[in-house]
Amino acid sequence: xxxxxxxxxxxxxxxxxxxxxxxxxxxxxxxxxxxxxxxxxxxxxxxxxxxxxxxxxxxxxxxxxxxxxxxxxxxxxxxxxxxxxxxxxxxxxxxxxxxxxxxxxxxxxxxxxxx
Amino acid sequence: xxxxxxxxxxxxxxxxxxxxxxxxxxxxxxxxxxxxxxxxxxxxxxxxxxxxxxxxxxxxxxxxxxxxxxxxxxxxxxxxxxxxxxxxxxxxxxxxxxxxxxxxxxxxxxxxxx
Numbered sequence: 001x002x003x004x005x006x007x008x009x010x011x012x013x014x015x016x017x018x019x020x021x022x023x024x025x026x027x028x029x030x031x032x033x034x035x036x037x038x039x040x041x042x043x044x045x046x047x048x049x050x051x052x053x054x055x056x057x058x059x060x061x062x063x064x065x066x067x068x069x070x071x072x073x074x075x076x077x078x079x080x081x082x083x084x085x086x087x088x089x090x091x092x093x094x095x096x097x098x099x100x101x102x103x104x105x106x107x108x109x110x111x112x113x114x115x
Numbered sequence: 116x117x118x119x120x121x122x123x124x125x126x127x128x129x130x131x132x133x134x135x136x137x138x139x140x141x142x143x144x145x146x147x148x149x150x151x152x153x154x155x156x157x158x159x160x161x162x163x164x165x166x167x168x169x170x171x172x173x174x175x176x177x178x179x180x181x182x183x184x185x186x187x188x189x190x191x192x193x194x195x196x197x198x199x200x201x202x203x204x205x206x207x208x209x210x211x212x213x214x215x216x217x218x219x220x221x222x223x224x225x226x227x228x229x
Contacts, residue, residue, distance in 0.1 A: 004158070040221050040222075041221055042119075042222055043219040045216065103149075106158035106159040107158050108157055
């Protein structure tokens with residue numbers, strides 16, 4: 001069980017370039033998430049997907065698009081990267097436990113630098 | 116909307132000393148509460164969570180937290196820390212009924228000194 005995996009681990013982009021961050025989970029979870037982590041700000045939700053075929057905006061969706069390709073995979077795309085998108089990006093997935101509570105499990109992160 | 120405040124951004128402590136990392140939250144509805152730990156260059160790992168029931172919650176690696184509804188707090192404690200506990204710790208909250216959306220605090224860097 002690899003849990004949540006992310007590729008790439010590191011990426012350097014020039015302003016205006018595009019790229020896709022990949023995330024996969026092998027825990028058969030329904031829900032998946034993309035967060036960004038910036039110094040002194042904790043993690044902020046970019047997009048999430050409650051189930052295959054659905055996606056919803058989080059707190060900071062501008063400049064990003066997502067695709068829930070299947071139950072396992074949830075990708076994050078930057079169409080035209082900006083320096084403000086320099087951050088560490090985390091993917092997570094969650095399972096539903098008793099009632100409506102869900103526990104999220106995180107991947108190792110992708111460190112992105114936009115020059 | 117909920118919010119989470121972690122009152123200390125940095126907490127240095129000597130090895131084998133006790134530690135408390137403080138977390139306060141604000142919400143107009145009932146919440147679930149979580150503590151996550153992030154070791155250098157790694158993702159977040161769940162330490163413990165409060166869903167309901169006993170207000171004292173025990174987690175992994177000897178950590179525990181106490182939910183105090185009247186003070187809207189969920190402080191994390193460990194009676195004796197090790198060098199390996201050096202990491203960043205995040206408190207998070209989700210609304211009961213909207214449990215997928217976690218709101219995180221800004222984190223507390225715990226540094227354990229020899």
